[in-house]
Amino acid sequence: MNTLEELKYYCNEKQPVGAIMLSGEWGCGKTYFIENELRKELEKTHVIIRISLFGLSSIESIKNEVQLNWLQSYIDEKSETKGLGEKGINTLQGLMNVVNEETKNKFGPIGFIINKLSSLDIVDFIKVAPTIGNKKVVLVFDDLERSSLSTNDILGCINDYCENLHIHTIIVAKEEYVKKNEYKETNKSIKYETIKEKIIYKTLVFNPDYCSIIENIINNYDCNSDGYKQFLITSIPKINNIFIAFDSPGILKKEKVLTNRPHNMRSLKYALHDFERIYKILHTKCFENIDGWLSSFICYSLCCKANLIDFNKKDNPYGDIFKQSIEQTLFPEEYDSNCITNGMKVYVQNGTWNLKMISEELDTIIENKEKSELQLIKNYYLDLEEDDLNKYFSELLERAYSGGLSLYDYVSFISTCKNLRIYNLLPNTIDWNKVNKGIQIQCEKLIESGEEQPSLINRIDINDGYSEVEESAYKIISDFLSERILEFEKNKQEYNCLIENNPIDAIRKVEHCFFVKFDMDMAIATAKGFIQNPNKRKRYIAENFENAWEDNYSNEKFEYQSSIESFKSLKEKIQAYSDQCEKENLKISKINTDNFIRILKSLIKTIQTKIDNEGEAI
Incomplete structure (x- = not known):
């Protein structure tokens, strides 16, 4: 009975x-x-x-x-x-x-x-x-x-x-x-x-019918988030497994594990309530296997509420490699340490909700997952099943089109495509124009972010069986890095800021840093900085401008043609200011301005000579 x-x-x-x-x-x-x-x-x-x-x-x-x-x-x-x-x-x-x-x-x-x-x-x-x-x-x-x-x-x-x-x-x-x-x-x-x-x-x-109790708890749960109630209903079998027997053997005997497991229904209610916030974030970030995250969160919550977790123990210098946590021991099939973050654990421990911390942790997981998929295709494509290869490659291709890979990963992508092509394993037709656009988007992102110049540590040999379209994609990356565009953009931004307020440091910046060219943005900033600075600084700019640029325009990578047009534009702006000084009878400013015009003419003549010499050499 x-x-x-x-x-x-x-x-x-x-x-x-x-x-x-x-x-x-x-x-x-x-x-x-x-x-x-x-x-x-x-x-x-x-x-x-x-x-x-x-x-x-x-x-x-x-x-x-x-x-x-x-x-x-x-x-x-x-x-x-x-x-x-x-x-x-x-x-x-x-x-x-x-x-x-x-x-x-x-x-x-x-x-x-x-x-x-x-x-x-x-x-x-x-x-x-x-x-x-x-x-x-x-x-x-x-x-x-x-x-x-x-x-x-x-x-x-x-x-x-x-x-x-x-x-x-x-x-x-x-x-x-x-x-x-x-x-x-x-x-x-x-x-x-x-x-x-x-x-x-x-x-x-009392031997409770956990399945009936869990079903009743979820059916009577009043949700704040759209879709959460339906998610819980579909997750009932997963939740039931936490409270009933499992099939595969754990570290402890099955009976001992089940005896020591917490079975507190109130703790389950609290966990379902707390997870609703986490569900919204996981759903927004398009996480898969959200029921696995729910299962791990419930297991951790049950152990925490039952005071089974020692928060005061000293950290093991080897982490958890050689020792399982109590939640892993008691829930070997239901708890996955990869499906719960430190921010979520803190939320369970003391009720502190840190949205920024949890969001950043999840973003890192997404980033690492994307990288791991690329590495999986790159290094283990012969170990994958056909469906898995098709799925992973389709997702990877979409990120390549949208500029979602790092330059390092784009090189790996190109190398992987070559290997898959050789074995006739490419699951999709690749639109290399879209790939090239994605690479350019990533280059623009790097420029806008002001990141340091990365080194191309994963170079490929274009003679090693690469097709013409694969070579073209790689050349975009290679040129971008070899031309040190990132370094130039960062130096240019700093120069444009300094020339207006601290021209002495701006000139020193040109002397000691790499500039692949002098562009129109720099011409505008230089003219503005020269005009608005006092005569003392005007004189300094005029006297040191040509010498500061000498090392850069002597570099074989310097873009002479685009630079000479920008220097000419600067000269025109300074000439207009000279005419204004004459009208307003600003004699000292007129002298410093005309001196600067003379320096610019000399600089333009020098660069024109280099352009002419290069033309003769060709």
């Missing part, structure tokens, strides 16, 4: 021979079982009155709680419209049948009702009976181990209802903790086992 049938049989006995104890671990669903399954089974024949002993500080308060709940149940049974109209008056008159004779004689039938309608102590006059109408009363005393009162005193109080009033009584507790509490109590003349033998005639160990 299962637990429900046992309790039904007990409650249907004509007269109880003692109380029944329903024992089970915290949060396993004992109270839910009483309030839902047992109440539903007995609703036509019994009235179940549940009293939580948690927080009740005296035996008198327990008795008052029983009286108050019994009275409420009486009113609920006797009146459909509680306390209203004729039915309400009839219900109150019916209370005369359950008050003691002394009270009736003192007030009389009508006087009692009138005098006590406004009294807060009406429960003091209620006589608790084993029946309400034609229904038997079942008293359920919950949370015995959580009471601050003496266990013996509580059981003595409960015994009065069971033995003397013949009311069917169920005591709900985690009995092992009741026994532990016995040793904390002092001046005890009777041991728990002794008084238990008198009052409790049978103890039932």
Whole structure:
């Protein structure tokens, strides 16, 4: 006979021979079982009155709680419209049948009702009976181990209802903790086992139907996020596996693992509530296997709430390589350390929600996953199944088209395409124009970000079987890095800022740094800086400008043609300013400006000579 049938049989006995104890671990669903399954089974024949002993500080308060709940149940049974109209008056008159004779004689039938309608102590006059109408009363005393009162005193109080009033009584507790509490109590003349033998005639160990409880919890869960409820419903089999047996062997024997696993349904409710925030982020970032993240989060939450995780232990210098965590040991099939981040763990531990931290951790996972897919195709393409190769390559190709690879990864991509082509394994037709555009997008991103110049550490030999389109794609990368465009762009930005406010440092920047050219942006910034600076700085710019550029235009990579056009543009702007100085009679500014024009003409002539010489050499 299962637990429900046992309790039904007990409650249907004509007269109880003692109380029944329903024992089970915290949060396993004992109270839910009483309030839902047992109440539903007995609703036509019994009235179940549940009293939580948690927080009740005296035996008198327990008795008052029983009286108050019994009275409420009486009113609920006797009146459909509680306390209203004729039915309400009839219900109150019916209370005369359950008050003691002394009270009736003192007030009389009508006087009692009138005098006590406004009294807060009406429960003091209620006589608790084993029946309400034609229904038997079942008293359920919950949370015995959580009471601050003496266990013996509580059981003595409960015994009065069971033995003397013949009311069917169920005591709900985690009995092992009741026994532990016995040793904390002092001046005890009777041991728990002794008084238990008198009052409790049978103890039932509650074996919950976790699948039913989990399904009910999720069906009744009120979500804030669109789609989360449906996600939980589809994840029920995954959640069930956390609370029921697994097939594959763990590090510990199956029975021992299951015994030590936390099975707290309240902790599950908290975890489902907390994971809703995480679900929204994972869903937004298009993570797959979100149910795996949910499973790992629940496992960690259960262990954390059960105080199984030691947060004060010293870090192992080798990490967790040689030792499994408690959550990995207890949930070897359900917990995946790759599906929970440090930010999520902190959220479980102390309730601190750090959206930025968790988002950054997930972004890093995405980035590493993308890299690992490329490495998988590059290094292990002959180990993959056909479907996996097609899937990974399609995703990789989309990122290559959109500029989603680093330059280093683009080179690996080109090399991988060549190898797959040779083995006739290319799953898709590659649009190399789109690949080239993606490379250019990545180059522009690097320029905008101001990153340092990377080195091309994964060079490829274009003579090693590469096709023309593969060579062209690689050349874009090679030229970008060999021409030191990133370095130039960064130096240019710094120069343009300095020339306006600190021209001395700007000139020194040109002297000591690499500039592949002098472009129109620099011409505009130089003209603006020269015009707005005082004469002292104007003179410095004019006297040092040509010498500063000498090392750069002597470099064979210097772009003479585009630079000479920019120098000419600068000269025109400075000439316009010279004309303005003459009109405004700014004589000193006019002298420094004309001197600068002379320097620019000399510089332009030198560069033109180099262009002419290169033309003759060709």
